[in-house]
Every structure is written in structure tokens, then in C-alpha cells.
Amino acid sequence: MKTSASLEHDYLSTVEREASALPADRRQELLADLAEHIEVTRAERPDAAIGEILAELGDPRTIAATALAETDNGTAGTPARSGAGAPARRGKVHPLIPLLLLTLSLPFIMVFPGEPGPLFGLLFRVTGAILLCTSVHWAAVQKTTGVLLAAVLPSAVIATANLSGGGPAAGTPALLANLATLALMAGTAAWLWRVRRA
Amino acid sequence: MEPGDSTKQARAAAQLRKGVLEYCVLALMRDRPRYGVELLHALEDSGALATSQGTVYPLLSRLRRDDLVTTTWQESASGPPRRYYALTDSGRAALDEFTRVWPGFRNAVDAFLTTPHPSTGDLA
Numbered sequence A: 001m002k003t004s005a006s007l008e009h010d011y012l013s014t015v016e017r018e019a020s021a022l023p024a025d026r027r028q029e030l031l032a033d034l035a036e037h038i039e040v041t042r043a044e045r046p047d048a049a050i051g052e053i054l055a056e057l058g059d060p061r062t063i064a065a066t067a068l069a070e071t072d073n074g075t076a077g078t079p080a081r082s083g084a085g086a087p088a089r090r091g092k093v094h095p096l097i098p099l100l101l102l103t104l105s106l107p108f109i110m111v112f113p114g115e116p117g118p119l120f121g122l123l124f125r126v127t128g129a130i131l132l133c134t135s136v137h138w139a140a141v142q143k144t145t146g147v148l149l150a151a152v153l154p155s156a157v158i159a160t161a162n163l164s165g166g167g168p169a170a171g172t173p174a175l176l177a178n179l180a181t182l183a184l185m186a187g188t189a190a191w192l193w194r195v196r197r198a
Numbered sequence B: 001m002e003p004g005d006s007t008k009q010a011r012a013a014a015q016l017r018k019g020v021l022e023y024c025v026l027a028l029m030r031d032r033p034r035y036g037v038e039l040l041h042a043l044e045d046s047g048a049l050a051t052s053q054g055t056v057y058p059l060l061s062r063l064r065r066d067d068l069v070t071t072t073w074q075e076s077a078s079g080p081p082r083r084y085y086a087l088t089d090s091g092r093a094a095l096d097e098f099t100r101v102w103p104g105f106r107n108a109v110d111a112f113l114t115t116p117h118p119s120t121g122d123l124a
Helices: A004-019 A024-044 A050-057 A060-070 A094-109 A116-134 A140-163 A171-195 B005-009 B009-029 B034-044 B051-067 B091-115
Strands: B068-074 B081-086
Touching: A004 A024, A004 A050, A004 A060, A024 A050, A024 B034, A024 B051, A050 B051, A060 B051, A094 A116, A094 A140, A094 A171, A094 B009, A116 A140, A116 B009, A140 A171, A171 B081, B009 B034, B009 B091, B034 B051, B051 B068, B051 B081, B081 B091
Parallel strands: none
Antiparallel strands: B068 B081
């Protein structure tokens, strides 16, 4: 015949073992809560057998499973609490970011026509296009129009200018072409900004 | 989770309980702070919400972490001090919100269960 103390100890040890995937502080808290419950119940019902009290508490595995399920929606095993209630904001880039990247890619090339300039300009434009396409702020048609007008067409114009030998910094006609392209990109960005979804 | 034969039968009740239990626990604290064993007795007396007692403590722990309840120790005339749970302002707000949406929810479910062909109009 086991003593009350050893029955309680065995029970809490089983909970501790079953809850081993819980963060340590969470596990200790659970054990303290259960120990407190047993102590209070014994004080309130002196005649109740410890076995009865433990049976009412329930299966240690069920308790441990519930505790795991309550731990940040099932991400058990993480050692620290991860900011309770902070909603994940994945994929929610501010709508201004792709528009700025797209529009500024051209002035960037115009200001820095030397070697890193065009490369960064291209990176801006590609990143902007990707962010635009993955954004939640526009419908598919708007995205396609935006990418065509603000990324593909300007890229084609710039590539043509480069191939025809002028380069982005070759005199007044090139500057005019650049400004026209810039106006097109800025106009497209302004339109996208106006039609965006909140 | 270990779905045994008995839990299979009780699945509907368990699913429902999972959704509403925390609000019922919050409701029990509406008028005054309560300690753990006291909360468990009240749930047990309700019948439908009775659950394996030990599983309520992880729930209380989460409510505390989510700042819906606070706890204080109070001495007792009999036995050890008790840890009392009380609603915070956000706990009260969560309870009020649940109280507001529950009747519509309950009526919608009732309508589905009692009407053979529920109207396709909006149920909101």
C-alpha cells in the first residue's frame, strides 16, 4: 500500500515526464498549480482519498497534452514565450515599398551612371516587381499592368538605349527619353497607389 | 491527443467545450475573484462543461499569460493560501465580446439543427 505522499509524487512525476516538451518555466508552473490543487482539495475534503483526488484531476497525459496545446497554439518546445498575441505579419509589405523601388530605380541609374548604378537600378526594379506581384494590395490585373508599365517597358527602353550605343547619359535625346520613361513609371506608381486595397 | 473509444463518442462535446470553456471560466470571475478549486467545482456542477479537472490549469495559465486574468494569493481560514483569479480589463472586454456574439451564434446553430432546409439567405 503506497502512502498518500508517494501516490501524489508519482502522479506529479508522470505529469512532469509527459510534459517534458513544455518550456521549463511552463512545466514548473503546471506542476505547482496541480500540487496546489491537491493541497487545497485535501484541506477542503479531509476524508477524500488521495486516489480519488488524483482520479478527478485526470490522466496526466491528457493534462500534459492540453498544456502543450495551450502553448502558443502548439509550437511546443520553444524555450521562451514568443510575445503573446503578436500577430504574424508575413507577406504584408507596405504598398509604398514596391512602388518606390520601381520608380526610384531609374533616377538611381541617371544619378549614378557608373558601374554599380545600373546593377542596383536593375535590382531595385526586379525586387519592386516581385514585391508588387506578391503584395496583397492589388488584384492580378493591376499587378500585371503595373509590372508591364513600370518594370518591363522601362527595362526594354533602357536596354535598347544601351544597345544602340548611347547609354543612359548620352546627351539631350537620351535625357528626354529617360524623363519620359520616368514619367511613365511615376504615373504608373501613382495609379497603383490610388487603386490599392487597404 | 489520444483518441480512444470513449473520446470518439464524446468528440462533439469535447470540441464544443474547447471553444467555450475559457469564456465560461471568465464568466465565473465576473462578479468576484475565484480560486482554482472553486472554479473547477462550478464547472463540474454545470454538467456539460465538466472536464478532466487538471486540464483547466493549463487554460488558466494561458489566460494569465494573455493578460485576461490576474492572480493574487489570499490566506484562508482552512488549509493553505489560495491563488485567486480575477478578470483584468481586457479579460472583461473579451467576456463582453463573447456575451455579445454568443446569442447570434447559438441561434444560427439552432436554426441549422432544427430546419431541414435552412434558407440560403445571410445568417449573419
